[in-house]
Amino acid sequence: MFIARQWRRGDESRNEIMPKIGKASTPKLALPIFAPIVSDKGGIGKSLLAKAMAEWLRLRNLPCGVVEVDTTGESLKGLTDDVVSIAIDQKAARRDPTSVWRALTPLYLTIERISQARGMVIVEFGANEAARGALWAGMTDLQEELDQLGTSTLIVTPYTCQAEAMRRGVQSASAFMEALPRARLMLVENERDGRICDLHPSSEAAAVGRGLIGPLAAKAATIQMPAIEADSWAPFEAANIRLMDAVMMPVREVMAITGLPLPEAKIVKGDVAAWCATMFATFDQFIDAEGNQNG
Numbered sequence: 001m002f003i004a005r006q007w008r009r010g011d012e013s014r015n016e017i018m019p020k021i022g023k024a025s026t027p028k029l030a031l032p033i034f035a036p037i038v039s040d041k042g043g044i045g046k047s048l049l050a051k052a053m054a055e056w057l058r059l060r061n062l063p064c065g066v067v068e069v070d071t072t073g074e075s076l077k078g079l080t081d082d083v084v085s086i087a088i089d090q091k092a093a094r095r096d097p098t099s100v101w102r103a104l105t106p107l108y109l110t111i112e113r114i115s116q117a118r119g120m121v122i123v124e125f126g127a128n129e130a131a132r133g134a135l136w137a138g139m140t141d142l143q144e145e146l147d148q149l150g151t152s153t154l155i156v157t158p159y160t161c162q163a164e165a166m167r168r169g170v171q172s173a174s175a176f177m178e179a180l181p182r183a184r185l186m187l188v189e190n191e192r193d194g195r196i197c198d199l200h201p202s203s204e205a206a207a208v209g210r211g212l213i214g215p216l217a218a219k220a221a222t223i224q225m226p227a228i229e230a231d232s233w234a235p236f237e238a239a240n241i242r243l244m245d246a247v248m249m250p251v252r253e254v255m256a257i258t259g260l261p262l263p264e265a266k267i268v269k270g271d272v273a274a275w276c277a278t279m280f281a282t283f284d285q286f287i288d289a290e291g292n293q294n295g
Contacts, residue, residue, distance in 0.1 A: 026221075028288035029184065031062065032115040032151045035122050037158065038134070038176050041168040042127030045158045045190040045225060048233075050124045052279045053156075055243045059280070060289050063119025065110040069133060070126030084110050088129060104136050108145070115149040120287075125172075134175035143180050153183035154286075158225065159213070160193045163205040170212045173220075185220035186286070187213065192227045223282050232271035235259075247273045 035053065037046045050066065057064040067084045084106050089099065107123065114121045125133045137143075146153060155176045159169035173185055189196060196213065199206040235258040236246040246254075246269065254265040 026184075028286055029152045029154055030288040031118045031120055032149065033120045033154055033287065034111055034115075034146060034151050035120060035154045035156055036133065036176060037122065037124045037156045038130040038172040039125075039157055039159065039165070039169040040128050040130045040172050041159075041165045044160050044165050044169070045188075045192065046124050046126075048237075049156065049158050049188060049190075049225060050122050051243055052276065053120075053122050053283065055276065056280050056283045056287075057120055059244065062289060063114055063117040065114035065119065065121040067107050067110050067121065067123040068126065069104070069107065069123065069129045088132070100132055101136055101139065104133070108140070108142070111146070111151065112149065115146075115151040130172035131175060134172070134179045137176065138179035143182060146180070147182070153180050155180065155183045155185045156188060157185065158188040158190050160190045161196045161199055161205055161209075162193065163208040166196075166205070166208045166213050170216055173216065185216070187217055187220045187222045188225050189222065190225045190227075192225075195224075221286060226275060226278060228275045229271040230268070232268035233275070235268070236272065243272065243276055247276055 037050055039046060050068075054064055054066055065084070066082065067086065069086045069088065086103055086106060088103060111121050123133075143153075155173055157169045157173040159165045169187075173187070177183060177185060196206070196209045199209065233243075233246075236243075239257055241249075241257070249257075249269065251262060251265050251269065254260070254269050255262060258265055258268060260268065
């Protein structure tokens with residue numbers, strides 16, 4: 001399965017062909033899986049993507065470990081009581097750089113525990129933490145440990161159509177691919193601010209897309225994460241409600257949370273449900289929830 005993207009350069013046009021994981025291309029990944037969500041740019045949808053992946057596993061009753069590595073450790077608050085939050089103390093890190101590596105030890109312990117249960121570990125690296133995560137993975141020879149555990153790695157890198165988001169996403173993905181050479185890479189285009197293919201051809205962002213995203217996409221799976229219509233997710237997120245809990249919630253409760261009248265409450269609930277259905281169908285394409293051997 002392939003996605004064709006058209007980039008325009010002046011009067012010229014060409015198709016960028018970006019491979020997408022699916023039955024017609026590379027085999028699905030079977031559990032256990034280590035899935036770091038990486039980009040040193042904040043505000044690009046890493047938390048929402050982590051929540052969607054966790055909910056996909058929840059619906060299938062599959063073991064799931066969730067780790068957030070951030071200065072605050074609160075981006076996934078409300079997802080589950082079992083989230084491992086690693087808050088990096090920046091001042092302590094300046095005084096003693098090795099404190100960062102010690103702080104990340106719970107991440108390895110979670111990988112070990114969930115791998116033995118044949119589940120999936122989702123790790124969200126907050127802004128400016130992905131570089132540290134990649135360095136830690138290299139210093140600890142994490143690839144060797146994952147091989148011994150029989151765990152595959154899926155590096156997940158979301159980005160928006162902003163030039164800086166693409167640059168920093170590519171930097172983070174490349175750093176993790178170097179540290180974990182047997183990993184697969186998935187690029188996630190967050191369409192919240194628009195699509196790359198719709199950018200003005202002479203814009204800086206379009207140039208970054210052609211020069212950085214295009215070449216990296218040639219050796220990665222690529223998916224699109226659509227925007228949730230009209231910010232329908234925002235009131236649920238503010239109340240720390242899980243995606244599927246919002247979908248299954250009685251409309252009267254949706255009205256109480258959002259302050260919307262019944263017709264509009266039904267619409268926002270439907271928007272979230274439609275978004276979840278799209279993302280879950282996408283995850284079904286590249287993760288084998290049934291198999292017990294790595295692909």
